[in-house]
Protein backbone atom coordinates (compact mmCIF):
# COMPACT_ATOMS: atom_id res chain seq x y z
CA UNK A 502 0.00 0.00 0.00
CA UNK A 503 2.76 2.33 1.06
CA UNK A 504 4.60 1.53 -2.17
CA UNK A 505 1.48 2.23 -4.26
CA UNK A 506 1.05 5.56 -2.49
CA UNK A 507 4.72 6.39 -3.15
CA UNK A 508 4.32 5.57 -6.85
CA UNK A 509 1.13 7.64 -6.98
CA UNK A 510 2.93 10.63 -5.43
CA UNK A 511 5.80 10.19 -7.91
CA UNK A 512 3.34 10.07 -10.78
CA UNK A 513 1.43 13.17 -9.62
CA UNK A 514 4.62 15.16 -9.06
CA UNK A 515 5.78 14.17 -12.53
CA UNK A 516 2.49 15.42 -13.95
CA UNK A 517 2.85 18.66 -12.02
CA UNK A 518 6.39 19.30 -13.24
CA UNK A 519 5.75 18.17 -16.82
CA UNK A 520 5.61 21.17 -19.08
CA UNK A 521 2.76 21.74 -21.41
CA UNK A 522 3.49 20.96 -25.07
CA UNK A 523 5.93 23.49 -26.50
CA UNK A 524 4.46 26.31 -28.57
CA UNK A 525 5.16 25.48 -32.22
CA UNK A 526 6.51 28.45 -34.14
CA UNK A 527 6.94 28.41 -37.92
CA UNK A 528 9.25 31.05 -39.40
CA UNK A 529 9.60 32.01 -43.03
CA UNK A 530 13.02 33.46 -42.11
CA UNK A 531 15.23 31.96 -39.38
CA UNK A 532 15.90 35.23 -37.56
CA UNK A 533 12.30 35.39 -36.29
CA UNK A 534 12.59 31.88 -34.83
CA UNK A 535 15.89 32.81 -33.19
CA UNK A 536 14.03 35.68 -31.50
CA UNK A 537 11.16 33.32 -30.52
CA UNK A 538 13.75 31.00 -28.89
CA UNK A 539 15.40 33.96 -27.20
CA UNK A 540 12.03 34.94 -25.68
CA UNK A 541 10.45 31.56 -24.91
CA UNK A 542 13.46 29.27 -24.39
CA UNK A 543 12.63 25.56 -24.08
CA UNK A 544 8.87 26.27 -24.05
CA UNK A 545 9.09 27.03 -27.78
CA UNK A 546 9.81 24.65 -30.65
CA UNK A 547 10.71 26.22 -33.96
CA UNK A 548 10.82 25.43 -37.68
CA UNK A 549 12.65 27.88 -39.96
CA UNK A 550 12.57 27.78 -43.73
CA UNK A 551 15.09 30.38 -44.96
CA UNK A 552 18.07 29.48 -42.78
CA UNK A 553 20.95 30.67 -44.93
CA UNK A 554 21.52 34.05 -46.61
CA UNK A 555 22.67 32.02 -49.63
CA UNK A 556 18.96 31.36 -50.36
CA UNK A 557 17.30 34.12 -52.38
CA UNK A 558 13.98 34.88 -50.62
CA UNK A 559 12.71 36.84 -53.64
CA UNK A 560 12.88 33.73 -55.82
CA UNK A 561 11.90 30.78 -53.66
CA UNK A 562 9.75 27.64 -54.09
CA UNK A 563 8.03 25.76 -51.26
CA UNK A 564 7.98 21.97 -50.75
CA UNK A 565 5.15 19.73 -49.39
CA UNK A 566 7.21 19.21 -46.23
CA UNK A 567 7.11 22.95 -45.50
CA UNK A 568 3.32 22.99 -45.97
CA UNK A 569 2.98 20.20 -43.40
CA UNK A 570 5.13 22.02 -40.87
CA UNK A 571 3.15 25.21 -41.33
CA UNK A 572 -0.17 23.35 -40.90
CA UNK A 573 1.09 22.04 -37.56
CA UNK A 574 2.16 25.40 -36.11
CA UNK A 575 0.57 27.66 -33.49
CA UNK A 576 2.35 30.84 -34.56
CA UNK A 577 3.65 31.86 -38.02
CA UNK A 578 6.28 34.60 -38.29
CA UNK A 579 7.06 36.21 -41.63
CA UNK A 580 8.46 39.38 -43.16
CA UNK A 581 5.42 40.16 -45.37
CA UNK A 582 5.50 43.11 -47.76
CA UNK A 583 6.08 40.85 -50.83
CA UNK A 584 9.35 39.67 -49.27
CA UNK A 585 8.04 36.12 -48.79
CA UNK A 586 5.08 35.90 -51.13
CA UNK A 587 5.27 32.09 -50.95
CA UNK A 588 3.80 32.13 -47.41
CA UNK A 589 0.22 33.45 -47.99
CA UNK A 590 -0.71 30.64 -50.46
CA UNK A 591 0.54 28.08 -47.89
CA UNK A 592 -1.59 29.72 -45.19
CA UNK A 593 -4.63 29.78 -47.48
CA UNK A 594 -4.17 26.09 -48.31
CA UNK A 595 -4.10 25.15 -44.59
CA UNK A 596 -6.83 27.28 -42.98
CA UNK A 597 -6.83 27.46 -39.18
CA UNK A 598 -8.76 29.65 -36.74
CA UNK A 599 -6.29 29.11 -33.88
CA UNK A 600 -3.06 29.86 -35.75
CA UNK A 601 -1.68 33.36 -35.23
CA UNK A 602 0.26 35.02 -38.06
CA UNK A 603 2.64 37.93 -37.38
CA UNK A 604 3.97 39.91 -40.35
CA UNK A 605 6.77 42.38 -39.66
CA UNK A 606 5.82 44.48 -42.70
CA UNK A 607 2.24 44.83 -41.39
CA UNK A 608 3.48 45.78 -37.91
CA UNK A 609 5.80 48.39 -39.44
CA UNK A 610 2.99 49.77 -41.65
CA UNK A 611 5.01 49.10 -44.81
CA UNK A 612 3.44 50.32 -48.07
CA UNK A 613 3.20 48.04 -51.13
CA UNK A 614 6.20 49.67 -52.85
CA UNK A 615 8.36 50.19 -49.76
CA UNK A 616 11.68 48.38 -49.24
CA UNK A 617 10.85 45.10 -47.45
CA UNK A 618 14.39 44.39 -46.08
CA UNK A 619 13.27 45.07 -42.50
CA UNK A 620 15.99 43.00 -40.82
CA UNK A 621 17.99 46.21 -41.05
CA UNK A 622 15.39 48.24 -39.16
CA UNK A 623 15.81 48.08 -35.35
CA UNK A 624 12.36 49.62 -34.91
CA UNK A 625 10.67 46.95 -37.09
CA UNK A 626 12.54 44.14 -35.31
CA UNK A 627 11.49 45.63 -31.96
CA UNK A 628 7.83 45.61 -33.11
CA UNK A 629 8.18 41.92 -33.98
CA UNK A 630 9.68 41.13 -30.56
CA UNK A 631 6.80 42.96 -28.84
CA UNK A 632 4.08 41.18 -30.85
CA UNK A 633 5.80 37.84 -30.39
CA UNK A 634 6.21 38.39 -26.66
CA UNK A 635 2.46 39.11 -26.33
CA UNK A 636 1.53 36.01 -28.32
CA UNK A 637 3.95 33.71 -26.47
CA UNK A 638 2.67 35.01 -23.12
CA UNK A 639 -0.88 34.12 -24.21
CA UNK A 640 0.25 30.52 -24.79
CA UNK A 641 2.57 30.39 -21.76
CA UNK A 642 0.99 32.53 -19.00
CA UNK A 643 3.22 30.95 -16.31
CA UNK A 644 6.31 32.12 -18.19
CA UNK A 645 5.16 35.74 -18.42
CA UNK A 646 7.84 37.19 -16.08
CA UNK A 647 10.76 35.46 -17.85
CA UNK A 648 9.41 36.36 -21.32
CA UNK A 649 9.07 39.99 -20.20
CA UNK A 650 12.63 40.03 -18.80
CA UNK A 651 14.07 38.62 -22.05
CA UNK A 652 12.01 41.07 -24.10
CA UNK A 653 13.49 43.95 -22.07
CA UNK A 654 17.02 42.69 -22.77
CA UNK A 655 16.35 42.47 -26.52
CA UNK A 656 14.72 45.91 -26.59
CA UNK A 657 17.67 47.49 -24.76
CA UNK A 658 20.07 46.02 -27.34
CA UNK A 659 17.99 47.35 -30.27
CA UNK A 660 17.76 50.78 -28.68
CA UNK A 661 21.53 50.92 -28.26
CA UNK A 662 22.01 49.99 -31.94
CA UNK A 663 19.53 52.70 -33.01
CA UNK A 664 21.46 55.18 -30.83
CA UNK A 665 24.68 54.33 -32.69
CA UNK A 666 22.92 55.11 -35.99
CA UNK A 667 21.70 58.45 -34.62
CA UNK A 668 25.24 59.38 -33.54
CA UNK A 669 26.67 58.44 -36.95
CA UNK A 670 24.04 60.32 -38.97
CA UNK A 671 25.61 63.80 -38.85
CA UNK A 672 28.73 62.33 -40.58
CA UNK A 673 26.91 60.16 -43.13
CA UNK A 674 23.91 62.35 -44.01
CA UNK A 675 23.81 63.21 -47.72
CA UNK A 676 26.55 60.74 -48.77
CA UNK A 677 25.78 59.09 -52.12
CA UNK A 678 26.11 55.37 -52.74
CA UNK A 679 24.91 52.82 -55.30
CA UNK A 680 23.22 49.56 -54.34
CA UNK A 681 22.95 46.46 -56.52
CA UNK A 682 19.88 45.15 -54.60
CA UNK A 683 17.85 47.10 -51.99
CA UNK A 684 19.31 45.12 -49.06
CA UNK A 685 20.23 47.35 -46.10
CA UNK A 686 17.65 49.99 -47.08
CA UNK A 687 16.38 50.95 -43.60
CA UNK A 688 19.95 51.14 -42.28
CA UNK A 689 20.97 53.53 -45.08
CA UNK A 690 17.84 55.59 -44.54
CA UNK A 691 18.55 55.90 -40.80
CA UNK A 692 22.03 57.20 -41.70
CA UNK A 693 20.61 59.72 -44.20
CA UNK A 694 22.61 58.09 -47.04
CA UNK A 695 21.29 58.73 -50.54
CA UNK A 696 20.91 55.69 -52.82
CA UNK A 697 21.33 56.95 -56.39
CA UNK A 698 19.88 53.90 -58.18
CA UNK A 699 16.69 52.71 -56.40
CA UNK A 700 15.02 51.66 -59.69
CA UNK A 701 17.99 49.53 -60.78
CA UNK A 702 18.14 47.88 -57.34
CA UNK A 703 14.41 47.14 -57.28
CA UNK A 704 14.59 45.47 -60.70
CA UNK A 705 17.52 43.34 -59.46
CA UNK A 706 15.54 42.27 -56.38
CA UNK A 707 12.56 41.24 -58.53
CA UNK A 708 14.78 39.47 -61.06
CA UNK A 709 13.55 41.85 -63.77
CA UNK A 710 15.72 43.39 -66.47
CA UNK A 711 16.68 46.91 -65.37
CA UNK A 712 15.61 49.73 -67.70
CA UNK A 713 18.46 50.72 -70.10
CA UNK A 714 18.21 54.33 -68.87
CA UNK A 715 18.72 53.21 -65.23
CA UNK A 716 21.70 51.03 -66.23
CA UNK A 717 23.28 53.93 -68.15
CA UNK A 718 22.82 56.31 -65.22
CA UNK A 719 24.36 53.85 -62.74
CA UNK A 720 27.30 53.05 -65.05
CA UNK A 721 27.96 56.74 -65.54
CA UNK A 722 27.95 57.38 -61.76
CA UNK A 723 30.42 54.51 -61.21
CA UNK A 724 32.76 55.63 -64.01
CA UNK A 725 32.81 59.18 -62.66
CA UNK A 726 33.14 57.92 -59.08
CA UNK A 727 30.11 59.93 -58.03
CA UNK A 728 29.32 57.34 -55.36
CA UNK A 729 31.29 56.41 -52.25
CA UNK A 730 30.61 52.68 -52.50
CA UNK A 731 28.67 50.00 -54.36
CA UNK A 732 26.68 47.85 -51.94
CA UNK A 733 26.06 44.31 -53.19
CA UNK A 734 24.07 41.30 -52.01
CA UNK A 735 26.18 38.21 -52.89
CA UNK A 736 23.08 35.99 -53.15
CA UNK A 737 21.34 37.91 -55.92
CA UNK A 738 23.23 37.19 -59.17
CA UNK A 739 22.58 38.18 -62.79
CA UNK A 740 24.68 39.15 -65.84
CA UNK A 741 23.74 42.83 -65.44
CA UNK A 742 24.81 42.78 -61.77
CA UNK A 743 28.10 41.09 -62.70
CA UNK A 744 28.77 43.87 -65.25
CA UNK A 745 28.03 46.58 -62.66
CA UNK A 746 30.38 44.95 -60.14
CA UNK A 747 33.15 44.68 -62.73
CA UNK A 748 32.72 48.34 -63.64
CA UNK A 749 32.87 49.34 -59.96
CA UNK A 750 36.14 47.41 -59.57
CA UNK A 751 37.62 48.99 -62.72
CA UNK A 752 36.57 52.44 -61.51
CA UNK A 753 38.08 51.82 -58.04
CA UNK A 754 34.74 52.22 -56.28
CA UNK A 755 34.80 50.22 -53.01
CA UNK A 756 32.42 47.25 -53.03
CA UNK A 757 30.73 46.40 -49.73
CA UNK A 758 28.86 43.13 -49.33
CA UNK A 759 25.64 42.89 -47.26
CA UNK A 760 24.00 39.52 -46.73
CA UNK A 761 20.24 39.30 -47.13
CA UNK A 762 19.75 38.13 -43.52
CA UNK A 763 21.77 36.50 -40.72
CA UNK A 764 22.75 32.82 -40.74
CA UNK A 765 20.41 30.77 -38.51
CA UNK A 766 21.63 31.12 -34.93
CA UNK A 767 23.66 34.30 -35.46
CA UNK A 768 22.33 36.91 -33.02
CA UNK A 769 20.73 39.89 -34.78
CA UNK A 770 22.91 42.42 -32.92
CA UNK A 771 26.18 40.69 -33.94
CA UNK A 772 25.07 40.55 -37.58
CA UNK A 773 23.97 44.20 -37.62
CA UNK A 774 27.12 45.38 -35.84
CA UNK A 775 29.34 43.55 -38.34
CA UNK A 776 27.62 45.08 -41.40
CA UNK A 777 27.52 48.57 -39.88
CA UNK A 778 31.23 48.27 -39.00
CA UNK A 779 32.01 47.36 -42.65
CA UNK A 780 29.91 50.25 -43.95
CA UNK A 781 31.46 52.75 -41.54
CA UNK A 782 34.99 51.65 -42.53
CA UNK A 783 34.22 51.85 -46.27
CA UNK A 784 32.67 55.31 -45.92
CA UNK A 785 35.63 56.53 -43.88
CA UNK A 786 33.55 57.78 -40.95
CA UNK A 787 33.98 57.11 -37.24
CA UNK A 788 31.63 55.80 -34.56
Ligand SMILES: [Zn+2]
Nearest residue numbers: 682684706761
Ligand atom coordinates in the same frame (compact mmCIF):
# COMPACT_ATOMS: atom_id res chain seq x y z
ZN1 LIG B 1 16.74 41.08 -50.96
